[in-house]
Amino acid sequence: MTQSPLRLYLVDGSGYIFRAYHALPPLTRKSDGLPVGAVAGYCNMLYKLLADAADEHDPTHFAVVFDHSAKTFRNDLYPEYKAHRPEPPEDLRPQFAYVREATRAFSTPCVEIEGYEADDIIAAYASEAERLGGETVIVSSDKDLMQLVNDRVSLYDTMKNRKIGRAEVIEKFGVPPDKVVDVQALCGDSVDNVPGVPGIGVKTAAQLILEYGDLETLLARAGEIKQEKRRQTLIDNAEAARISRKLVELDRKTPLPAPLAELLMPKIDPARLIAFLQKMEFSTLTRRVEADFKMKAATGGGDAVISAFAPAKGTPPAAGPIDRTRYEAIFDAERLSAFVARAYDRGRLAIATLTDHSEAMRARLVGLALAVGPGEAIYIPFAHGADGLSFDDADAQRQMPLETALKIVRPALEDPSILKVAHDFKYEALVLSRLGVRIVAIDDVMLISYALDCGKGGHSLEELAQRALGHEKLKLADIRGTGKQQKAVSEVEIRRAAEYAAESADIVLRLHAQLKPRLAAEGMTSVYETLERAMPPVLLAMERNGVKIDPAVLARLSADFAARMTVCEEEAYSLAGGPFNMGSAKQVSDILFGKLQLPGARKTPTGAWSTKADILEELAAEGQPLPRALLNWRGLAKLKSTYTDSLPLSVNAATGRIHTCFALAATTTGRLSSIDPNLQNIPIRTEDGAKIREAFIAEKGNVLVSADYSQIELRLLAHIADLKAMKKAFADGVDIHAMTASEMFGVPVEGMDPMVRRRAKAINFGIIYGISAFGLANQLGIERGQAKDYISSYFQKFPGIKAYMDDTVRSARARGYVETIFGRRTYVGAINDKNPAMRGYAERQAINAPIQGAAADVIRRAMIRIPRALAEAKLSARMLLQVHDELVFEAPPGEAEATIGVVKDVMAKAPLPAVALSVSLVVDARAGRNWGEAH
DSSP: OOOOOOEEEEEEHHHHHHHHHHHSOOOBOTTTOOBOHHHHHHHHHHHHHHHHHHHHHOOSEEEEEOOOOSOOHHHHHOTTTTTTOOOOOTTTTTHHHHHHHHHHHTTOOEEOOTTSOHHHHHHHHHHHHHHTTOEEEEEOOOGGGGGGOBTTEEEEETTTTEEEOHHHHHHHHSSOGGGHHHHHHHHOBTTTTBOOOTTOOHHHHHHHHHHHSSHHHHHHTGGGOSSHHHHHHHHHTHHHHHHHHHHHSOOTTOOOSSOGGGOBOOOOOHHHHHHHHHHHTOHHHHHHHHHHHHHHHHHTTSSOHHHHTOOSOSOOOOOOOOOGGGOEEOOSHHHHHHHHHHHHHHTEEEEEEEESOSSTTTOOEEEEEEEEETTEEEEEEOSTTTTSOOOSSGGGGOOOOHHHHHHHHHHHHTOTTSEEEESSHHHHHHHHHTTTOOOOSEEEHHHHHHHHHTTSSOOSHHHHIIIIIOOOOOOGGGGSOTTOTTSOGGGSOHHHHHHHHHHHHHHHHHHHHHHHHHHHHTTOHHHIIIIITTHHHHHHHHHHHOBEEOHHHHHHHHHHHHHHHHHHHHHHHHHHTSOOOTTOHHHHHIIIIIISOOSOOOBOTTSOBOOOHHHHHHHHHTTOHHHHHHHHHHHHHHHIIIIITTGGGGBOTTTSSBOOEEESSSSSSSOOEEESSOOSOSOSSSHHHHHHHTTEEOOTTOEEEEEEESSHHHHHHHHHTTOHHHHHHHHHTOOHHHHHHHHHHOOOSTTOOHHHHHHHHHHHHHHHTTOOHHHHHHHHTOOHHHHHHHHHHHHHHOHHHHHHHHHHHHHHHHHSEEEOTTOOEEEOGGGGOSSHHHHHHHHHHHHHHHHHHHHHHHHHHHHHHHHHHHHHTTOOOEEEEEETTEEEEEEOGGGHHHHHHHHHHHHHTTTTTTOOOSSOOOEEEEEESBHHHHO
C-alpha cells in the first residue's frame, strides 16, 4: 500500500476575483441584467486551474481562500491600515456571493474566517502542511505572500504561467524570503497604507537588511549609518517601521477555518456544476463541461480533462439500510491491508474501539472497528479470551496480534490526508494513545451533534442513531450471551462483538455524512470549529496528566465528617424521640409527616412522602430543627461518600494520580462536566469544600497554580444586557455587590454591613439562574414575601436586566432556541409548553443559557490557546483541571509567576477576535502547595 505525499494547492480567491473582473469586458445575465463578468472569468480560471494542477502536480488537497471582511486585527493595531483603498466597483459587489457559490458548485473547499485576511489563512495552512511534511503551491502573484516561500512552499502566477520560488523572490526584493518582511517594513506600502520609512525603497531596504541582518538590529544600530539624512530618518521613524513589520508579517498561527484533512482535492459533481453554470447562463463553459464529462464516460475516465482532478476521494457510496450480517471480523494482515487501502481511496475512515472498561485510562483495547463507507465496516479482534476463557466460536482462536494490526492501521490513523471520524473522539484517542498511536485529522459526530442540536436530546451514539437514522443500535448488554451480563467484555463472542463494534463505526460514518453538511447550512461551522473540535486534544492531555492527592488529608477529613455526622444523628434522634435510619427516605418521611405531622408534605408518583432537599429547606427556613439536622447530616454524608472515602479509590495504580474524565457534550450550556470521579461539584465557597481542595497536591518539586475568572457571568450579563451602571462599576473597580446593595437598599458603600452586601450578592448571582422568591428566601434565611420584594426592587433599580430577560424569553418563544455571543445555540423546546411548571423551567433556562454558555465558551477558548502559549513561552506547566470558571496547573516553583502571567493574559483576551467585550475580564491567579492554598 503506497501513501501519497501531501500536496496542497491554495488559491488566493480574493485576488482571483479581481483578476477575473479585469480580464473580461462587462457581462450581464440576459434574463435579469445581473453583472456576471467576474463570475464568468473566475469559473473559467478555476476550471482550467483544477485541470492543470491535477495534470502537473497531482495535488492531494485544494482550497480557495477568501477575505471575510475589510476589518481585521491589523486595524486594531493601526486604524489607518488600508484606509485609502477604494471601494470595489459597483458592478463587482453583487458578484462576490456568486463567486463563492461558484466555488461550491465546483465541489471545491471554500474557506474564510472573520478578523483575518486570506493571506493569513494561506500562511497558516502552508505552515500546517509543512509541519506534516507536505508541500504547498499558492496560486497568486501577491508580493505579500512571497515571505512564505521556502523549499516546500512556492507561488504560481497563472496569468504568466510562472512559478515563484526562492530565486524569483530574491530577484524582486533583493533578499531571501525570510527577510522579505523586514524589507517591506522599511519600504511600506501605499496601496495598503503601511507607513514604512519615508524615502527608503526596495533597493535601499534590501541593502540595509543584508548589511545589518534584520530590522531590529538595523534600528538598534541606526546611529552608525554614515548618510546623515538616512540615519535621522530611520531614527525618527523607528516605531513606524516596527508597526509596519507587524502589519506586513502574515500570521501563521491564524485559526484554521477547517482542518487540513478536509480540504481534499475536489471531485466535481457534473450535475451540480452544470446546473450552476446554466443558472448563470454561461453557455460556452456549460458545453465544455458537458463535453469533458461525456469524454470521461466514453473512455472510462481515462485521460479526460475532468478525470485528472476527480479522484475517488470525497463522497462515500450511497447509504443503504444497516445490515449487521455484512460486517466481518478480520484475522489476517493481507485482508486488513486491502481494507485500509480503501480508506486512502475514500479519504475518510471511521473508527470505534471495543474496550473492557468505560474509563479510558484503565481500559484494555479488545478490538478495533473501521468503516470506509455505509455498510463497509470490519472488526479486528486481538484481545478476546486474553484471560484464558474459551469461546464456542472457533474464531476466538484466530485473532490478530495487536502489533500486526497497529502496523497496518497506524499509518492511516496518523495520515493527515485521511479524515478520521469517531463518536467521542477523546475516548478513542486516549485508548489508542496508550499504544503509541497519535490520531490526526479528526471529526467527532458527538460534538457536531452537540453544536447543532444542544438541548434537543442526548448525544450518545445510541440516541443519535435513533434520532438521525431511525435505527436501534445494538447495546453492549445485547452482545453478551445469556448469563454473561456481568462478565467482562473479553468474554464476548467474536461474531456478536463484530456486529456491535462494526455497527458503531458504520453508524458514525453515516451520521457524519448527514450531520456535517448541516453545520454550514445552519451557520454553526464556527461554533464547531472554534469551540468543539479543538477541545478533545486539550482534554485528552489533561486527563492523561491527572492530578495528585494526599490520602492522609482525606482520611483525616473522613474521620472528622463521620464524627460530625454522629453529632447530627444524636441531635436528630433527640428531636425525633428515638433512633431511625437517616439515610432511609421512608423512615425520614414517616417521622416528619407521620409522627411529627410537619406541614408541607408532598407525595411522590409512587404515593410516598417526598423528602427532597427543597422540602427540607423550606421546613428548616420556617424554624423546624429536625429538617435542618437532616440537611446537615446529608451534606456531610455526601462529602464523605463522594470525596473523602471515594477519591483514594480513584487513584490509578500505574500513575499514582487521579484521572477524571471530562464530558464535552453533557450539559445544555457548553459547560464541561466530569466523571470517574466527578470533580466539578466540590463545594467552592464552603469551609468543608476548601478542606477537600487541600487534599489535591502538587507532585514533589512542583506547585499548583489556580486561575479563576472573577464574576465572569455578571460581567457577561453587563455586556449582553448593556447595563451601563454595572459596566461602569466594573470599569472603575467598584465592588459590584456593594454597589448593588447601595442602589437597592440606599446605604453607602463605605462601612457597609457585610450582611447587606451578602444579600445583594445572592440576588446578583441568583438573578442569572432565574432564582425564585422561595429560593432567595432559603438562601438568605428571610421571609418569602421579603425576598419577593427584594427581587422586585432589583428589577426597578436595574431595568436593563428585566428588559434582557423579557426580550430573551420572547426571542426563545419565537425561534425555539437562544444563542451565546459566540453563536452557540441551546434549544428550549418547552418554552411554549402548556404546563406552567415546564414552561417556567424553560424560561429560566432561556435566560441563563446565553450567560452561562458564554462563560463556558470563553473558558473553552482560553483552554484551547493556553497550551500553545505556554509552549511558546518555554514554560513546562501542565493544565490539570477545569472546574467551572477555574483552571488548575502544575508547574515548577521557579516558573509559577511566569505561568500565572501567561495564563492570565490568555484568559483575559479569550473572547478576541470573535467578540470584543465592553467589560474587561479579570482573572485571579496564585500558586500554592495544594489546590486550596492556590485557590
